[in-house]
Amino acid sequence: MSVGIDYSHFINARSSRRRPALTREITKRQYGVKDLISLAEGVPNDSTFPFASITVNLKDGSSFDIEGQQLTSALQYIPTQGYPPLVKSAKNFTRTIHNPPNWENYETLITNGSQDGMSKVLEMILDDEDSIMVQEPYYAGTDAILKPYNINVIGVEQDQFGIVPKKLIESLENCQKYTEEGGGSMPKVIYLNPTASNPxxxxxxxxxxxxxxxxxxxxxxLILEDDAYYFVHFLEERPMSFLSMDTQGRVIRLDSMSKVLSSGLRLGFLTGPKRLVQNIELHISSDILHSSVLSQVILEKLFEKWEISGFLAYFEEVKAFYKTRRDYTLACMEKHLKGLCEWESPTGGMFIWFKVLGVSDVYEMLLVRGIKKHITFIPGQNYMADPTKACNFVRASYSKASLKQIDKAMQLLAELIREEQVLLRRKLDSIDDDIIIK
Structure with missing residues (x-):
């Protein structure tokens, strides 16, 4: 890992002033130490908790119990980094799957899903009037994090294989020129959702x-690699991650269990250069102290039960489930929307991104007239660096609705688009009539 990277460049002034709380440091240092007499802990006494044990039943008919010391850990404060056995399992999992160079220079911490990790990373890096580069279209949850910062979001154009390197260089050169003229600063980070990206x-x-x-x-x-759909791709081979090629130590990777185990457990983990992860840990410490321990213990019990091979086998089942839905949805679109829309076959995930022909802006069509037909889709503006511009793209999700509902929704969308095209033609005819009269 390059010793030439000055990580302080990626830690803003507010974040650089963070210091560990003594109580959190004591929790970290004394956790798991036997025969320690501690009068330092300001924590509730375990005996006052009403839970005797927790049993988790799995769909395969098996189950496991959380009891004894594991239950005590699940119900009590822990170090901010995470439940130590799970931190160890997450590290082992990441190293096995991605095997990044210079592994000893990375650290891992447990987050409340990848959204939590992403928020803390951006909070550490960004100041008002900074710039950030994103793939366009990009995940709307990132936009929700960025909005309060009053920053410049630079969307980099994509083709069917993601952001175009030539366009990335052009954007950076424009930023550099603008910076040299005294108009701002160079972006410090690019946000990428590289596998089966949303949307x-x-x-x-x-x-x-x-x-x-x-x-x-x-x-x-820095590359902020948000890879929530990494294990829900439909490709023949598992994609190579940015983390796995990170020879310099400039990738912060976000992994999530939300798409493959449970979104409600709110579990993910973040891996990156130690210097940066240590600072992110301070953000989490001052915010939520640590992620839900019960969720962490449940995930660790699954690691004990399934091991990595069992997780990968389960992920294959999840992938097959969503691939069947993708294929069915594409068939419905071919049946109802051919000639009205254009689309690509998604390489994974839960969404299809498509363009409506003959309609320059789908916003009101979807959110006003579409609601009246009892169908909902997300207009493409929601995923653009500049959401004020007209957009004729739509995101459809095939993850939750029944197959029958998906077919019906595509049929109703086709009706909606045809009605919209008629409305637009009437408006154009009205404008032409006005011109002739004048």
Whole structure:
């Protein structure tokens, strides 16, 4: 890992002033130490908790109990980094799957899903009037984090294989020129959702990832790799991650259990250079102290029960489930929307991103007239760096609705688009009539 990276460049002034709380440090240092007499802990006494044991029943007919010391841990405060056995399992999992160079220079911490980790990372890096680069379209949850910062969001154009390296360089060169003229500062981070991205469903191939990584090295940019759909891809081979090629130590990777185990457990883990992860840990410490321990213990029990091979086998079942739904949804679109829309087959995930033909802006069509037909889709503006511009793209999710409902929704959407096209033609005819009269 490069010793030339000045990580202080990626920690804003507010974040650099964070210091560990003594109580949190004591919790970390004394956790698991036997025969320790501690009068330092300001924690509730375990005997006052009403829970005797917790049994988790799985759909395969098996079960496991959380009791004894594990139950005590699940119900009590723990170090901010996470439940130590789970931290160890998450590290082992990440190293086995991604095997990044210079592994000893990385650290892992448990987060309340990848959204929590992403929020803390951006809070550490960004100041008002900074710039951030994103793939366009990009995940709307990131936009929700960015809005209060009053920053410049630079969308980088995508093709069917994700962001285009040439466009990334052009954007960076424009930023550099603007900065040299005294108009701002260079972006410190690029946000990427590289596998089956939300909303486009695209996956960045390995060779393009290598190009993007080199560009980020050349311009001294961190890569925030938010890979929530990594285990819900439909490709023949598992994608190579940015983390796995990170020779310099400029990737912060976010993994999530939300799409494959449970969104309600709110579990994910963050892996990145130790210097940065240590600072992110301070953000979590001052905010929520640590992620839900009960959820962490449940996940660790699954690691004990399934091991990594069992997790991967389960993920294959999840992938097959969503692939069947994707294929059915594409068939419904072919039946109802052919000639009205254009789309790509998503490489994974839960969404199809498509363009409506003959309609320049789908916002009111979907959110006003679509609701009246009892169907909901998300207009593409929601995923753009500049959401004020007209957009004719739509995101459809095939994850939850029944197959019958998906077919009906596509049929009603086709009716809606045809009605919208008629309305637009009437408006144009009215404008033409006004011109002739005048």
């Amino acid at each position: 486009s469903g695209r996956t960045i191939p390995t060779e393009r990832k290598k190009e993007i990584y080199k560009i980020c090295c050349d311009y001294n940019i």
